[in-house]
Amino acid sequence: MNTVVNILGVLLFAFGIAVSIALHEFGHLLTAKAFGMKVTRYFIGFGPKLFSFRKGETEYGLKAIPAGGFCEITGMTALDEVHPDDRKRAFYNQKVWKRVVVLSAGSITHFILGFIILLILAMSLGLPNNKDEPVLATIADCVQDHTVPYDAPCPAGAPSPAKSAGLQPGDRILAISGQPIATWSDMQKVTRDLSGPNEFKVLRDGKEVALTVDVPKVSRQVTDGKGGTEIKEVGAIGVIVQQSFTYGPVEAVPAAVSFTGTMFVNTWQGLMRFPERIPAVVKAIGGGERDLDTPISVVGASRLGGDAAERGLWAFFMLMLAGLNFFVGVFNLLPLLPLDGGHIAVNLYERVRDWLRKLRGKPAGAPVNYMRLLPLTYVVIFIGGAITLLTVTADIVNPIRLQ
Template identity: 85%
Template sequence: MNILGVLLFAFGIAVSIALHEFGHLLTAKAFGMKVTRYFIGFGPRLFSFRKGETEYGLKAIPAGGFCEITGMTALEDVHPDDRKRAFYNQKVWKRVVVLAAGSITHFILGFIILLILAMSLGLPNNKGLPVLQEVTPCVPVANVTDGSCPSGSPAPAKNAGLQPGDEIIAIAGQQTPTWPDMQRITRERTGPTEFKIIRDGQEKTVTVDVAKVTRTLTDGKGGKETKEIGAIGVLPKESFTYSPIAAIPAAVSFTGDMFVNTWKGLLRFPERIPAVVQAIGGGERDLDTPISVVGASRLGGDAAERGLWAFFVLMLAGLNFFVGVFNLLPLLPLDGGHIAVNLYERVRDWIRKLRGKPAGAPVNYMRLLPLTYVVIFLGGAITLLTVTADIVNPIRLQ
C-alpha cells in the first residue's frame, strides 16, 4: 500500500505538470499563436504524434514538461509566414494570460481537488472550531488508561445532553472561538457551568457539571506537570463534509486559507534551508523544513499505508497551490519572470508615449541571462539539498 501511495502521488504530480503545460497550450491556441510542440518530460523521446501544426509527445525523464510557442522572444528567428502569430507580436494582455495560464491551471486543479474533498472525505477543521465529533460516555479518572468508564465516573457532557455536531460558542460568558479556547476555559471551571452552543443553526444554553480530574499536561517549556483540571468528556471534530451546494463556499474559503499559508511558507523558505543541511548531517528533521517531490511522494505513501486518504488528497491540493504561486515569482526562467518582463515593456512604452517618444525595443533577454543562471543554480542546489534530505533523513508520518 505504501508503494501504491508513492506511485499514486507521483502520478498526481505528473498530471499536474501535464495540465500546467496544457494551460499554456490551450490559451496560446485560443489567441491564434502557433504552438509547435507539447511534451511531458525531458530527455529522449519515448513517443510522439502530430495533430495539425503541433507535435504531442512523452519523453523519458518525468521531471517537467514544455509547451513550445513560436516567437517567445523577439530574439527568436521566426519564419516570415509565422510572424503575425508569433508570441512577441501579440498584445501584452494576451501574452500575460498565456504565461499565467500554467499557474491558473494549478489553482483551478487545487480548487477542484478541495471541492471533491469537501463532498467526500471532508475538509480539515483547520481553524480549530469547537465543534463536537464525539460525546464520550465518561471522563476517565487519572489511573484509567484504557478509556474504560469505572463505576461512578462522571459524564458531564453526556448528562447535559450535548451531542455530536454541537458548536460550543461560549462558556460561563466567555467566548470560545476555537477548540483551544474551549479547553482552556473548561479546565479553569468546576461544577455547574453555563455552556452556549449552536445546534442545527439554533443557539441553545445548557448547564454542564464540569468534573475535576487529575491530568499530566505539558507546561509550555517542554516539561510536564500533574494538576487538577476541569473536563466534560468531548472530542473535537477533525473534518467537515458538505453537500454539493455548501461545498462550493467551503472550498473557496479553504482555498483562501491555503493561499495565505502557501505565501507564508514561501516567505519562510530561505530561513528553513539551514535546517535541511543539518538534517542531511544527521540532525533531527524538522517537520517544517522544505521537502522535494521525493519527500512529498514518500509522505503520500505513508498516508496511503495508514488509510489517511484525506491527508493524501490535501497534499496534492497543497502541492498545486505551492507550484502555482512559486511559478509566478518575478524571476526568470519562471513564468512570473516572463510576465514581469512583458509588463515592464508595457509600462515603459506607456511612459515613452506620454513623453512623445516611440515604443522602445524589446527587452534583450541575453542581458538577463546572468540573473537567470543564478536563479537556475540556486533552484538546482535547493532541489539537490531537499532530495538528499528526503532520501537520507525523510519526514515520515508517525
C-alpha cells in the same frame, strides 16, 4: 501488505504530480491556441523521446525523464527566428494582455486543480478544522483520569458530564459561564479552570441552547508551558472536537473557496520563510534531527504520500496534493527568469515603458534583450538546482515520515 500499499501510495502521489505538470503545460497550450498563436510542440518530460504524434501543426509526445514538460510557442521572444508566414502568429507580436494570460495559464491551472481537489475533499472525506472551531464530534461515555487507559471500559452508572447535560455531536460551543468561546482552544482553557455546575451555551440546528454541565476535577497530563508536561487537577466534561467538516454539493463550494484562501496565505508565508529554513536541511543531511517545517522535494512529498496511503490518511494525501499545486502555482509566478513570472515581468515592463515613452512623444522601445538577462537567469537556475539537490538528498538520507 503495508509495504505494498506504501509503494502504491508513493506511485500514486508521483502520478498526481506528473498529471499536474501535464495540465500546467496544457494550460499554456490551450490559451495560446485560443489566441491564435502557433504551438509547435507539447511534450511531457525531458530527455530522449519515447513517442510522439502530430495533430495539425503541433507535435505531442512523451519523453523519458518525467521531471517536467514544455509547450513550445513560436516566437516567445523577439530574438527567436520566425518564418515570415508565422510572424503574425508569433507570441511576441500579440497584445501584452494575451501574452500575460498565456504565461499565467500554467499557474492558474494549478490553482484550479488545487481547488477541485479541495472541493472533492469537502464533499467526501471532509476539510480539516483549520480554524479550530469549537464544534463537538463525539460525546464520551465517561470521564476518567490519566491513570486509566484510553480504551478502558467506563464504570457502570457513571456517564460523562457532557452526556448527562445533554450535549450532542454537532453542537457548537458559544459561551461557557458567560465567557464567549471562539475556538476549541478557548473551550479547553476555560473548562480546565471550572468545577461544579456551569452554563454551556451551544448552537444546535441554528438555535441557541443553554445547558448546565456539572464539571468534575480529574487528574490529567497537561503541558507546563516550558515544553514539558505535568499532572494537574483540571475540569473535564468528556467531549472530542470535530476534526473535519463534510459538506453537501452547494455548501462545499464556499467552504472550498475559504479553505483555498487559507492555503494561499500559508503558501505565501512558507515561501517567505523558505530561505531561513535551508540551513536546517543542510543540518538534517549531516545527521541532525529533521525539522518537520523544513522544505521537501517531490521525492519527500511522494514518500509522505506513501505513508499517508499506508495509514489510510487519504484526506491528508489529498491535502498534500492540493498544497503542492498551490505552491508550484505561486512559486512559478515569482518575477524571476526562467519562471513564467519572470517572463510576465519582462512583458509588463515593456508595456509600462512604452506607455511612458508615448506620453513623452517617443516611439515604442526595442524589445528587451533576453541575452542581457542570461547571467541573472543562470544564477536563478543554479540556486534552484542547488536547493533541489539539497532537499532531494535530505529526503533520501533523512526523510520526514508520518509517525
